[in-house]
Amino acid sequence: MPLPCLLVDHPRYQEHDTGSQHPENPSRVEAIRQRLRSGPLKDRLLVRESAPASRAQCLAVHDESYLFRLEESCLMGLTAIDHPDNQIGYDSFEVALLAAGGGIAAIDLLERGEPGAAFSLNRPPGHHAESDRALGFCLLNNVAIAARHWQSAHGRRRILILDWDAHHGNGIQNIFLNDPEVFYISIHEHPTFSFPGTGFAEENGAKAGQGLTLNIPLPPGAGDREALEALECLVAPALAAFKPQALLVAAGFDGHADDDMSGLLYSTGLYGRLGIMTKRWGQACEGRVVSILEGGYHLESLAASVEAYLLGLSDD
């Protein structure tokens, strides 16, 4: 029996207004919804609604002054925060709280015993957001907030975060840099070429978290072969040695060959392989796997890749 596909979504994700020209726009989640509803996953889809992350849940990751600044910027009618990349509208703060709540809702569903392949279909994305600033289309660090919730609400202390978005998740890395209980692994296009310019292989954690950051940069033009090699030779052994109690996936789909936001050349099929691998890795922590949407800007390939990933994650 295939697993149900637990999709945490919210209609208000459409209301984070980034303007007419921005690659991170409401069509992204809409394209995914349509694809999942009409394709081979439609009969195993369980859609749940996200709820806003609480103040305390956000404060576990972000500075209070940044949360005030973000809220004020939206309500004052500013169109961007910290950089023109980070477009905002009047509703963006509330939508960002819902996006941060997506991972939390998925975790709570799993912990309540609902079996399934859990995926938070949220926007804005989060992995570039730092504790005190927005960066790279990201306002709140959705994955980091989810990790802290898993630890504090359910006692799953040892968490592994796997990030295969084409860009390095500087926010996640910095938030957990010194943390001995959270292992951050990222496969991304090499920082010399790719935004944000962090994630060199030499960055491997600090203090008590030394060794618990693993960066695997790939050169422009790298594709399935290079990614699979990294997953099998570097990620799998690191994961097995760390023995996490829960697995969070920062699932970005902008490494796809059709996506113009990175120089990586992944196929749709690679995301299917990632789903199968992630499911296998999740079995070592009793299926506690939550995937949270990050990037992915080519609408058709984004939707097809999410579908392929979820098929891999939920198939027998």
Next chain:
Amino acid sequence: MYVTNYMKRSPVTARPDDTIAEVKTLMANHHFRHLPVVGENGRLLGMVTDRDVRSAYPSSVLDERHGKDELLKVGQTAICEIMSYEVVFLPAFATLDDALVLLDRHKIGALPVVDGRHQVIGIFSIRDLIRAYTILFGLGERGSALVGVKDDGRPRPLTRIVQALEEHDIHFSRLVRNKSGLSGGGAPAISIRVNTMNLRAVHQALEEVGFVIDPMRPEKL
């Protein structure tokens, strides 16, 4: 742009009649390898390096008693005996490019910086140069990406690129045109370090004015 922004100011200096032992201690205490030697009014006379000091001492292969006598004698020698007098220096208005050329040409690790009266006001090392260019190139900071552009051979490519980027309010910290290509020996190539994640907007701005994006893929090994 100027070495004075990145040099070490008011550096420790030595006098020509300081002994080798004194200078050795001074260098060890401060972890210096280059010490300007100044005369009256702080004017530059020369430089003494840790290599000059080490070369002045006898070989450690000598037998112990003989070595001890030698050591004492060398230690009491004034550094004017071992320092170099024909020194290369940087004027206060020298640029980082000037420093790079001089450090490379003379194969040295640091240069004294002097004012119009030849008084030593700073010392500028290869480390300082690396730090300066890292900052100037916007390297190691969060928030940038590198975009390659094919040189189409038409006139004024850099002007057209800058104009296109500025019209779209796309910020960048570095624009380099390399005549022999990114890997050397190839066709001319242009690279831009842009301060944005929105590469789609960068590509569009450049393609609108007729450029072709270079994916900058390394050669397959």
